Amino acid sequence: MKTEGSSFSFLGGGVALLCAMMLLLGGCMSPHSVQPNAKVSFSYVAVDPETKETVASGTKKDMLLDFTGTALYQLLEGAKKDEVRTGILTDPLTQHDDSLLQKQTSVVLAEMGLPSEVGTRVTMGDASFLTTAVVTEDGVEQVVLDGNPVETIVPLNWSFTITEIK
Structure with missing residues (x-):
């Protein structure tokens, strides 16, 4: 016993x-490095590659990187805590809102004295837009105006500093 x-x-x-x-x-x-389905906290800075001006900066806490096909995941994959990764990306935080897109005819913009060339900034009232495309629909030239922040529209030089990985 x-x-x-x-x-x-x-x-x-x-x-x-x-x-x-x-x-x-x-x-x-x-995890010691960024892997699929990791929750990652980081700080970021987005700089216009031409003007060298900071366009956006901030932090994200516990962002789930659950899709390995995204440009952000591909940039951060394998990064460790306190590591900095940099790359030219367009809207890596996927904040672009398609409901802020609108079209206006080139004729109307010309009558208002506004440019219709792609890449120009257009202000109408309190709203500011970036001209992103000129398309022809039913024989009418339409200018696509994007009211989203510039960091969601054009490629910028993004730097991410990993602060935590879960």
Whole structure:
């Protein structure tokens, strides 16, 4: 009987030791680099490659990188905490809102004294737009105006600094 009790006690101690090791290693089991389905916190800066002006900056906390086909994931894949990754990207934070696109005829813009060349900034009232395309629909030249922030429209030089990986 004494042997059975000590076997049980040894087994219980082994389970306790295993549980303690799992708790200690829990922090070690978190990803050390950006991998699929990682939650990543980072700071970012977006700079216009031509003017060298900062267009956007900020932080994101616990952003789930769940699609490996995105340009942002491809840039950050394998990055470690405190590492900086830089690349030319368009809308890496996927914030472009298609409902802010509108079309206006070239004739109307010309009558208003506004340019219709692609890449020009157009202001109408309080709203500002970037001309992103000129298309012909039913024989009428239409200018596509995008009211989104510039960092969601044009390629910029983005720098991301990884602050946490979960």
